[in-house]
Amino acid sequence: MTHMHVAGSIHADVSAPGPQWLTEPKDINALNPSLWSCSVARDASGRLTVGGVDVVSALEREGSPLYLFDEEDFRRRAREFRTAFGGWKVFYAGKAMLTRTIARLVMEEGLHLDVCSGGELQVALTGGMDPTRIGMHGNNKTTDELELALSNNVGCIIVDSLDEIARIEQLCRAHGYRARVMVRVTPGVEAHTHEYIATAHEDQKFGFSIANGQAMVAMVRCHYSPSMQLLGVHSHIGSQIFDTGGFEVAALRTMKLMSQFTDATGVHLPELDLGGGFGVAYTSADSPASPDDLATGLRDIVEHEARAHGMAVPAMSIEPGRAIVGPTTMAVYTVGTVKTVDLDGGGQRVYVSVDGGMSDNIRPALYAAEYSAVLANRCSNETGVLCRVVGKHCEGGDILVRDVFLPSDIAPGDLIAVPTMGAYSREMASNYNHALRPAVVRVHEGQLSPMIRRETMDDLFRLDVGR
Known part of the structure; x- marks a missing residue:
């Protein structure tokens, strides 16, 4: 076991299949307990749950993307x-x-x-x-x-x-x-x-x-x-x-x-x-x-x-x-596009674009911080494929998860959960591209309650006093 620090290779060799420590999981649906809060699990339908609340229901009520605090x-x-x-x-x-x-x-x-x-x-x-x-x-x-x-x-x-x-x-x-x-x-x-x-x-x-x-x-x-x-x-x-x-x-x-x-x-x-x-x-x-x-x-x-x-x-x-x-908080995103690109040397990488990005987690762009991710709304019987989870911002460095194995049938409309998002994610969030910062919602004893509500365009317009 090695110690991974946030000092990563910002200008990585794109022909490399991924970092040496990353291997395809035997079970693409498995959860590594060291990355998640204590109550996170999958229910019988394969949905990720936290504190007894499944993430699909949480996003239907609170919107996407979303921080869920345990x-x-x-x-x-x-x-x-x-x-x-x-x-x-x-x-x-x-x-x-x-x-x-x-x-x-x-x-x-x-x-x-x-x-x-x-x-x-x-x-x-x-x-x-x-x-x-x-x-x-x-x-x-x-x-x-x-x-x-x-x-x-x-x-x-x-x-x-x-x-x-x-x-x-x-x-x-x-x-x-x-x-x-x-x-x-x-x-x-x-x-x-x-x-x-x-x-x-x-x-x-x-x-x-x-x-x-x-x-x-x-x-x-x-x-x-x-x-x-x-x-x-x-x-x-x-x-x-x-x-x-x-x-x-x-x-x-x-x-x-x-x-x-x-x-x-x-x-x-x-x-x-x-x-x-x-x-x-x-x-x-x-x-x-x-x-x-x-x-x-x-x-x-x-x-x-x-x-x-x-x-x-x-x-x-x-x-x-x-x-x-x-580890108390996960971020949940909705997939918007899935794109496979050819790399120099003959390899391929799947780009999975979600409805957030560097505006709600600047750390990967700021100092190449590494994160993990899983398919959150269902289980999959397909094999894993090396993916890069990216945001919707107008920046090539708008990367949320640089390298992760996700199911090969990942598709628009799926939900992706990123663990260990409690520290320095919402605190360092911005309105870049006039993005609206996500809500932070507390999960306790099977109930959801907002800690920080989702921003609206009215919030931004209240600060923009020009005509």
Whole structure:
């Protein structure tokens, strides 16, 4: 088993039949349980079901394309992280997918929540999230966003620049606030992931560098500021990471920094946040670690580093987002056209076009993210054929699933389901080509209820004020 990361070959050799890891399944109708939420199955007619609701009925009621969110699966994954990391703060990373319903579920399941914009903070607050359990991220927080966070008494602001520290101090002096802060540092870790979602190497926009001394300057500045309470250090090495190796280096460097701070000031910082970025399975080649395995590995790393520096183990935090919400949600599309094309070298590829595309999942076009797909409205007795599932947008790179085996009788009107669509799909959706963003519908105990309604042209026209 190999680890597939989002760093794929964008300019693939079109004569190749497909990636080496992809093999034709023995049963074209089978579902790989590692890719789907816990309640997904096929009913007696071959239709895909989630939470007891079949996808054909869901699309007849809610329209196509559609995101289907499995509430019980979200709750189960949240509990697994909370239990595995008992004694740690588990922050759900709201940037992966955040609605007021999700904020409520996070609160009910006893997690904390991290947000990285004023908009996300407002969604969290109106969804009923306890502000003292919210961490506020962002590399360029505006004065208005900081005011919103401070006036609502958020649990912690993760500071990212000296300019931001100055803004916080100004607001605190003006309104009598005292900010609880952590300093985000860049530990110089090259996480094994795509360049765009690796966030702890030196040449990028986030945090203060440990290597050049900026991190210590920021920590001392916050510690001696009468407007701030410095809680500790924050680090985040990237996303879609399958092992704890990168976290080991990050813990080594951040805890050494905390020890040096203690030597310089005589103050022991109580908290360390190692961030998130834990990977999920998008294809059969992915083998993510379980929450229990992650917890065991990270605990061992932190305890080892604490002993090495002769310091108490700090209060720890992690920030899983994709690992909780990713597998909870599938996207369902309707096939519009099926086209077979000849490739150089004598091969063929079947292009299956659906009624969505890069407007509802930009990740394959942005960094060649790999996905899977199955025929969702029926079973088939035909053999599999190598397909490429594409969208309806006016872009050659409008690809949803680069390589997948689907039944050779795939036809217009069929439904295709794509698993593991909970993270960064609806959140990064756009109106490219004036596409209307799909609805997000919650499935719970056999019932459907909208979380985000489908957009209409009236929604777009309300923003278009020209004549």
